[in-house]
Amino acid sequence: MHERIATDIRRRIGSGELAVGDAVPSESQLCAQWSASRGPVRQALATLRAEGLIGGGRGKPPMVRRQALSQPFESFLSFSAWVSALGQTPGQRTLEVARRPATQDMVDALHLEDGEPVVQLLRLRLIDDKPAMIERTTFVDSVGRSLFDFDCDSGSIYAHLQSLGHDMTVARHQIDAVAADETDAELLGVPVGSPLLRERRRASSVAGEPIEYSDDRYRPDIVSFTIENSQQTNTSLMRRWAAS
Amino acid sequence: MHERIATDIRRRIGSGELAVGDAVPSESQLCAQWSASRGPVRQALATLRAEGLIGGGRGKPPMVRRQALSQPFESFLSFSAWVSALGQTPGQRTLEVARRPATQDMVDALHLEDGEPVVQLLRLRLIDDKPAMIERTTFVDSVGRSLFDFDCDSGSIYAHLQSLGHDMTVARHQIDAVAADETDAELLGVPVGSPLLRERRRASSVAGEPIEYSDDRYRPDIVSFTIENSQQTNTSLMRRWAAS
Structure with missing residues (x-):
């Protein structure tokens, strides 16, 4: 017990x-x-x-002192795994899976040749049937083509790709805020122009080859991000400045 | 050379x-x-x-492969140190320094007794004279009172507090998006309601005692956050779900 x-x-x-x-x-x-x-x-x-996870004792109420070894890398990449770990039910509604030539920004992000095809996915993600996030994900063709044999409404794409041997082991996340556009607003059930928390992510294989680039937009009243760092741990949390 | x-x-x-x-x-x-x-x-x-910082060579163009040992912890806490490291000029305009009883949310965030006084600061932060961020910072009284002897327009409060022996060694950051309120809009030069990137941060001493709580709002066209993680490094980046 x-x-x-x-x-x-x-x-x-x-x-x-x-x-x-x-x-x-x-x-x-x-x-x-x-x-x-x-x-x-x-x-x-x-x-x-x-284990050092909680403090208190000797009369003081117990309090969380530090994060559990931190969220496993997989559950940060996989929305489904994260929601399941919360004890809630993850869901998704796939609006589009398309194969098309990469645009210039995807050529840059995924280190492609001009005109190489990519596979793009537009999905609404749900927590307990409530809209929480929209993902616009671009996969390199060699990985993404396997999605045409997969029911993207059935669950975790990340787990599906892993089962095929496509492992993502490094990710870079850029986090900012954007105003909801019409698609965002309609799918997430918020007014056009309202603030969304955006995470743009590139995930790469162990060999350093980019596999996916995603633009994920969260309802900030439902999801936020937390990071803990200290002089010891040297977390790679950075501000990034866009010179204008 | x-x-x-x-x-x-x-x-x-x-x-x-x-x-x-x-x-x-x-x-x-x-x-x-x-x-x-x-x-x-x-x-x-x-x-x-x-050093493994860049790849390429043998005909391939060099590319950044990983972060330099990551931004030092201090320069993430200190806006002034970060902007200086970019080679730009940090600036600030202090709008208010006030000592007042803590509100309930600050009692909770800083583990205070009901009614304990805190020192609160409202500052606009600039990069090369351009408005980039608004900080609303609350200090525990024992630390914050030293700000009344300090010209908050003269530079880094973090460096000033360090020189007095107030070291912050652990920080927890919660990141989301908010709509600009009237104060935000006027100071940052954006329309009311436009999306801002918000970082709420609690920084604590090495003994685990909270020292400051801050609500910092960035213009997302000027500043974003980046995080890199991998299966190896186990970064403490977490999504946080607000059950509603």
């Missing part, structure tokens, strides 16, 4: 549901939630305290 | 001016920029290649 309680709290920290500085549910709340006695609840909290 | 060229490119990678996947200036461009011969330019590129 104490292991199940500890695992659940670890998951909630790992998913971001409980953030650093948040209070951990009290002993009595955990007892009620798990129909458990004080013994296993205290043991679970002691385990997490020993 | 080759050391100066390498250092300059390292700085440009470190500041985010050159991002992963970007082309490094060609040998001829570098020769022209530095009025240098091919020798030192090639030596500089070879040094960076040996």
Whole structure:
């Protein structure tokens, strides 16, 4: 029992549901939630305290001290895996899968030859049936062509590509804000012009070859990003300046 | 000379001016920029290649392969240090420094007692005299009171606090998008309602005690954030879901 309680709290920290500085549910709340006695609840909290994930104890209410080893890389790339880890239901509505010659910005982003074909996907992503994000993803042709044999409404494309041996091991994320255009507004159910959180991402293979470029737009009232860094960990979070 | 060229490119990678996947200036461009011969330019590129910062060579154009050891933690906290590292001029216009009782959200964010005083700052930040960001920062009183003896228009508050021994060693950043309110719009020179990139940050001492909480709003056409992660590095970049 104490292991199940500890695992659940670890998951909630790992998913971001409980953030650093948040209070951990009290002993009595955990007892009620798990129909458990004080013994296993205290043991679970002691385990997490020993791992350094939570602080408190000796009269102080327990509080999240640091992130669980951080969200696994896969679950950051895969919306489906992330939503499942939250204990919610991921969903998707595919609006378009198309093969077409790469535009100049995709030639640059994916290091292609002029006119090389790419596979482009437009999908609305849902959390518990509520629109949360729109993804506009471009795959290099050798990878993307496998999507024509796949039902993009059936689940995680990332998991599908992995099963075919297409591993993405490095990603670069650029994060900013944009005004919702008409497509965004209609699909996400927000007014045209309202602020969206945008993540543009390039993911590459272990050999350093770009595989996908995506423009993902989130409803900021539903999803935000958190990053923790310190003088020790040297996180690669950077501001980027667009000289104008 | 080759050391100066390498250092300059390292700085440009470190500041985010050159991002992963970007082309490094060609040998001829570098020769022209530095009025240098091919020798030192090639030596500089070879040094960076040996460090793994750039790829290419043997006929392929050099390209940024990974971030310089990443932006130092300090320069992410300090807007002034970051802008200076870009080779631009940071600026600020302080609109308010006030001492007042903490509101409930600051009591929660900074782990204060009800009614404890805090010091709050409203500053417009500039890059080369152009408005780029508005910061609304709340300091715990023991740290913030030192700002009344400091000219907040003279430069980096972070450097000032460091010189007084107030070190911030851990930070948690939550990133989303918001519509510009009237204050934002007037100071940043954008229409009311236009999208801004928001970073809310809590920075803590090495002992884990919160020191400041800030709500920083950036013009997204001028500043964005980039993050690089991989299966190896396990960056603590997380999505956060606001259940509604």
